[in-house]
Amino acid sequence: MGRIAQPAALKLLKGSSEGRDSGGREVNxxxxxxxxxxxxxxxxxxxxxxxxxxxxxxxxxxxLLKPEDRAVLAAYCETWATFVEAIRVQxxxxxxxxxxxxxxxxxxxxxxRAAARELRSFAAHFGLTPSTEQALARGAxxxxxxxxxxxx
Numbered sequence: 031m032g033r034i035a036q037p038a039a040l041k042l043l044k045g046s047s048e049g050r051d052s053g054g055r056e057v058n059x060x061x062x063x064x065x066x067x068x069x070x071x072x073x074x075x076x077x078x079x080x081x082x083x084x085x086x087x088x089x090x091x092x093x094l095l096k097p098e099d100r101a102v103l104a105a106y107c108e109t110w111a112t113f114v115e116a117i118r119v120q121x122x123x124x125x126x127x128x129x130x131x132x133x134x135x136x137x138x139x140x141x142x143r144a145a146a147r148e149l150r151s152f153a154a155h156f157g158l159t160p161s162t163e164q165a166l167a168r169g170a171x172x173x174x175x176x177x178x179x180x181x182x
Contacts, residue, residue, distance in 0.1 A: 064096060064097065065093045065094075065095065065096055066090075066095070066096065066097065067086050067089070067090045067095045068095060068096070068097040068098075068099055068100035068103065069097075069100070070082045070083075070086075070100075070104070070107075071100070071104050074104060074107060074108065074111075075108065075111045076111075077110065077111035077114050077115070078104070078107035078108045078110060078111040079107070081106075081107040081110045081111065082103065082104075082107045085103075085106075085107075085156070085158065086103075089156055092157075094156060094157070102152065102155065103156075105152060106149070106152035106153065106155075106156070109145055109148045109149045109152055110145075110149060112141065112145045113142055113145035113146055113149055116138045116139075116141040116142035116145060117138075117142050119136070119138035120136060120138045120139060120142060123136060123138065124136060125139055
């Protein structure tokens with residue numbers, strides 16, 4: 031998987047000057063979407079709605095959200111809810127089940143694993159993982175500006 035293009039607002043956060051990214055390149059801000067948080071869908075599960083309330087304020091402060099992001103953000107939040115439910119089932123029922131074929135992985139194990147993969151993918155689009163946060167901090171130059179730093 032190649033590098034995911036970052037929103038202009040994230041590039042500008044670590045920019046070297048007004049309108050420029052950390053490498054000094056001019057940032058194309060793209061279309062002038064209204065930068066306001068979308069309203070949550072009324073059908074979100076309780077856990078998904080709690081995740082929406084947790085992440086939206088921070089993403090709004092960074093000017094990352096627009097009403098058109100509603101579907102992807104809802105999918106992220108519901109994927110989180112699926113992950114949480116699968117983990118809760120694992121905790122209560124265990125990691126394995128007994129079947130005719132012998133001991134097998136509990137179905138919740140596979141559900142949690144698949145949800146975690148999807149969650150990382152959705153989260154990366156919003157800069158919500160440590161690695162994507164670090165990539166945002168490095169800016170579009172891929173960290174080349176820190177070549178003299180042995181700890182970068």
